[in-house]
Amino acid sequence: MSSQEQAAAAGRFTGVHQWRGVIEEYRELLEIPAGVEAVTLREGGTPLVASEWLSGVTGAEVWLKVEGNNPTASFKDRGMTTAISVAKHDGAQAVVCASTGNTSASMAAYAAKAGLKPLVLVPEGKIAAGKMAQAILHGAQVIMVRGNFDACLALARQLAWDYPVELVNSVNPVRLQGQKTAAFEVVDFLGDAPDHHLLPVGNAGNIAAYWLGYTEYQRLGRSTRLPQMRGFQAEGASPLVTGEPFPDPETKATAIRVGNPASWKLAEAAVHESEGRFAAVTDERILAAQRELASRDGVFVEPASAAGVAGVLQDVAAGVSYAGTRMVVTVTGHGLKDTVTALEGMGPVVDTVVDADVRAAAAAAGLA
Ligand SMILES: Cc1ncc(COP(=O)(O)O)c(C=O)c1O
Ligand SMILES: N[C@@H](CCOP(=O)(O)O)C(=O)O
Numbered sequence: 001m002s003s004q005e006q007a008a009a010a011g012r013f014t015g016v017h018q019w020r021g022v023i024e025e026y027r028e029l030l031e032i033p034a035g036v037e038a039v040t041l042r043e044g045g046t047p048l049v050a051s052e053w054l055s056g057v058t059g060a061e062v063w064l065k066v067e068g069n070n071p072t073a074s075f076k077d078r079g080m081t082t083a084i085s086v087a088k089h090d091g092a093q094a095v096v097c098a099s100t101g102n103t104s105a106s107m108a109a110y111a112a113k114a115g116l117k118p119l120v121l122v123p124e125g126k127i128a129a130g131k132m133a134q135a136i137l138h139g140a141q142v143i144m145v146r147g148n149f150d151a152c153l154a155l156a157r158q159l160a161w162d163y164p165v166e167l168v169n170s171v172n173p174v175r176l177q178g179q180k181t182a183a184f185e186v187v188d189f190l191g192d193a194p195d196h197h198l199l200p201v202g203n204a205g206n207i208a209a210y211w212l213g214y215t216e217y218q219r220l221g222r223s224t225r226l227p228q229m230r231g232f233q234a235e236g237a238s239p240l241v242t243g244e245p246f247p248d249p250e251t252k253a254t255a256i257r258v259g260n261p262a263s264w265k266l267a268e269a270a271v272h273e274s275e276g277r278f279a280a281v282t283d284e285r286i287l288a289a290q291r292e293l294a295s296r297d298g299v300f301v302e303p304a305s306a307a308g309v310a311g312v313l314q315d316v317a318a319g320v321s322y323a324g325t326r327m328v329v330t331v332t333g334h335g336l337k338d339t340v341t342a343l344e345g346m347g348p349v350v351d352t353v354v355d356a357d358v359r360a361a362a363a364a365a366g367l368a
Contacts (some may be wrong), residue, residue, distance in 0.1 A: 007301060010319075020038075020040070021043055024080055029184065029216065029220075030076045030084070030181075031177050036085050037089065040081050040085075043046045043077035044070070044185065046182075047064075047066050047329070049064055051299075053292070057313065061326045062312070062332065065182060067305075067331060067336070068299075068302075068332075068334030069200070071109065072334055074106060076330055077109075080107055080109075080110045080175070080178045082177050083110075083172050084168065087114075095168050096121070096167055097167070098122070098152030099120055099124070100122070100126065101128050102131060102134075102171075102333055104131065106151075107168050111139070120135050120143065121141045121145050122143070122145065123145060123151070130338060148257065149203070150245075153262060163165045168210050169203070169207075170204075170261065175210060176209040178209075180209045181212045182213065182330070183197075184222075189221060190328075194326045194327050195227060195228065195325035195327065196276075196322065197229055197230070198327065199329070199331055200231075200233070202257070202304065205227060205263045206330075207267045210270070211274065227276075230271075230276045231271060231279075232279055233256060233277070234249040234281065235282045236250040236283070237253075237256060239260060245260035252362065253303040253306075254338070255303070255333060266281075281311055285313065285314055286307050288313075290309075302335050304333065305334075
């Protein structure tokens with residue numbers, strides 16, 4: 001017996017297949033130049049976690065695609081490995097992005113790994129502390145802009161146009177190449193595409209990327225069907241629902257506080273071609289969904305990430321039937337990124353203080 005076989009027999013991790021990151025796992029399906037060396041933090045390979053709670057609520061088989069398990073704790077890493085790898089391959093020295101937080105955290109991490117200079121433009125006062133800390137610790141130069149995300153993106157585009165710095169927002173098509181691998185993983189895991197795929201939508205690159213992935217897999221014969229794509233936006237930032245840009249988008253789900261999504265047309269095409277739809281969910285529903293997901297399924301996501309879950313609950317309350325179907329709901333980023341918003345509105349939840357005494361603790365816990 002080889003040492004690997006012995007380790008496997010003993011039930012230990014053998015390293016037979018260590019996940020290599022999305023470029024090496026799916027290189028032949030990615031439209032990136034041949035020979036690009038992967039700048040990777042072993043992103044992707046995230047779990048599909050069965051949600052007994054949502055399955056019970058809907059009568060469907062519901063899976064959560066938990067993207068907070070990526071290296072910088074959001075789905076952005078899938079696109080950043082490709083964008084930064086190609087930027088480095090092409091000789092870039094510096095990269096820039098506009099961000100509501102997660103893109104900046106991801107870009108900064110991959111730029112650090114690649115030895116590139118990261119420059120971040122964020123809307124002043126609207127970035128969760130955890131994301132800001134990530135960008136700063138990874139060495140980004142962070143510039144606060146008096147304006148919203150859409151203004152930051154316009155500025156980032158102009159900077160990349162006028163100066164030697166590569167734009168790595170999702171308007172860079174290489175980003176979507178990486179992000180489409182989430183759809184590949186769903187099919188690889190489930191054996192086929194689900195009936196419905198639900199997810200939060202902000203700048204709209206991700207829903208476009210999933211659709212790209214699903215349609216490519218079907219064309220390759222790796223799946224037999226396509227899911228209906230259902231995108232959920234925060235009510236105060238729901239241009240894809242109303243059909244008009246929001247000049248002043250507002251939502252507590254700061255990650256999706258976007259008034260004029262860059263991938264508007266691609267997202268509309270995904271929804272139209274899949275016979276899906278967009279819908280808006282209120283901040284109250286988003287925050288309630290975030291709390292329920294954490295307390296019922298043990299999955300802690302940031303507010304924006306709960307928009308798809310809020311959408312499922314809203315649909316069911318409105319009489320939409322998912323019964324008997326198979327659904328995937330992407331939860332896009334980890335809850336630890338924004339603990340302030342998570343605890344807001346919960347009141348004094350930890351207000352019991354006792355001496356280090358077992359009887360006092362038992363009495364306070366209602367055990368005695
Ligand atoms: C946590 C989180 N969820 C959802 C989204 C929305 O993704 P997209 O902008 O690709 O629509 C973003 C970023 O926009 C995000 O950071
Ligand atoms: N939520 C995003 C907004 C920018 O998205 P991108 O996918 O176009 O980079 C963020 O995290 O900044």
